[in-house]
Amino acid sequence: MEEQHSRRDRWREGSRGAYGPHCRRGGPPWVRGLGPYGGGRPYVRPARGQDGPPSRLPGGRRPGRRPGGRRGRLPWPSTLFLAVFVLVGTAFAAADQPDRQPLDGYARLLLLAGPALLLFRRKHPVVVVFGVWATALAYFAAGYPYGPVLVTVALACFAAIVMGHRQAAWWAVGTLWAGHLLIVHWLYRWLPPAHDRPAPWGEQLVIAAFVLALCAASELVRVRREQWAREGAERAVAKKRRENEERLRIARELHDVLAHSISVINVQAGVGLALLDSDPEQARTALTTIKAASKEALGEVRQVLDTLRTPGDAPRAPAPGLDRLPELVEQAASAGLAVGIRRDGERAALPPGIDLAAFRIIQEALTNVVRHSGSRTAEIGLGYAPELLELRIDDAGPATGGDTGGGGNGLVGMRERAAALGGTIEAGPRPDGGFRVRATLPLRPGD
DSSP: OOOHHHHHHHHHHOOSSOOTTTTTTTTTHHTTOOOOTTTOOOOOOTTTTTOSSSSSSSSSTTOOOOGGGGSOOOOHHHHHHHHHHHHHHHHHHHHOOOSSSOOHHHHHHHHHHHHHHTTTTTTTTHHHHHEEEEEEEEHHHTOOSSSSSEEEEEHHHHHHHTOOOOHHHHHHHHHHHHHHHHHTTGGGGSSSSSTTOOOOOOHHHHHHHHHHHHHHHHHHHHHHHHHHHHHHHHHHHHHHHHHHHHHHHHHHHHHHHHHHHHHHHHHHHHHHHHHHHTHHHHHHHHHHHHHHHHHHHHHHHHHHHHSSTHHHHOOOOOOGGGGGGGHHHHHHHHTTTTEEEEESSSSOOOOOOHHHHHHHHHHHHHHHHHBSSSSSSEEEEEEEEETTEEEEEEEEEOOOOOOOOOOOOHHHHHHHHHHHHHHHEEEEOOOTTEEEEEEEEOOOOOO
């Protein structure tokens, strides 16, 4: 008895919870938590007033709807309108053609067969165009009245040509016209209606002109659609290229700002640690420099990131330029680097892009001197010409072989900046020792 009670308790405990106190795990899928679609997803009871499975599948799709939107559906509204138009229009046209065969059930079946095939004109345009061709030819051969039946042929040929099946459409139209000529000028003797006479050639010329105009319009639409698709692809490529250029620009800005400021902070932190006990006042100066450099770096990083707020917003602060060169020299001096400036030529106002690029190139070059050179002196040369700005940053060396951080992208970033403006960068050892960075930036109108 006790064994039976314990077995019953275990069964109740194992089946309680999401399954209810009286549901076994071996029941139907909705009891086992598999859901109506399987796959291990628990079944959730519909809300009050709702029955059946959920109205949407994962991803926002309704059950039975193919991915891809409208292209996965059949064009029911337009096809139904066309079927009504063909039936009603043919009935009105038959009133003025008493010598043709009267409309019967077989005629209406042929009139409806064309619109029914046009339901699949997006998925199977070649099959549809030849199917409509066959129904129209059978309708003409049976001697029924002329009317809007040619509209179904026109729409089938239009769909085939627009979707790229030009040869099939031209073959269908050409053979339909040839078959119609054969019927009205030779086979009419054996085909209904009785005592029929050959059709006038002027009528056939009108039909030929209609066919040619239809095919020409279809070809024009096809060419325009291809042109729109090509232009759309080109716009997508151009947008992607602009996004990549903007991403590289922001990466260069962040690299230049952070590499310079963090290099100054690194040097000053080392100085502060070394002099903390022996010269507290000098250590305080180093900490003050660290604070100023970090504040400036945060401000410039915030300015760079402000461009990502919303498209079209203008920067809140002006971009740095050569007018801030004294600040750059002062920061380098706080890191123990004495920098001299020499200007050649008449100083002139620079375009914003050239001004920013020149400042960043000098900033990165001085950062490399602080990080990689054993020299404590550097010289900046600015050469102004009517159509050219030349920058030259020299240090006496030698290279220390050390590194204070960074990924080695400084020279790459400088070359990218110069190349974006049509300029060049030359960097390498000098003949008399040391290292030189030389940049030339053209001052073209409109930069």
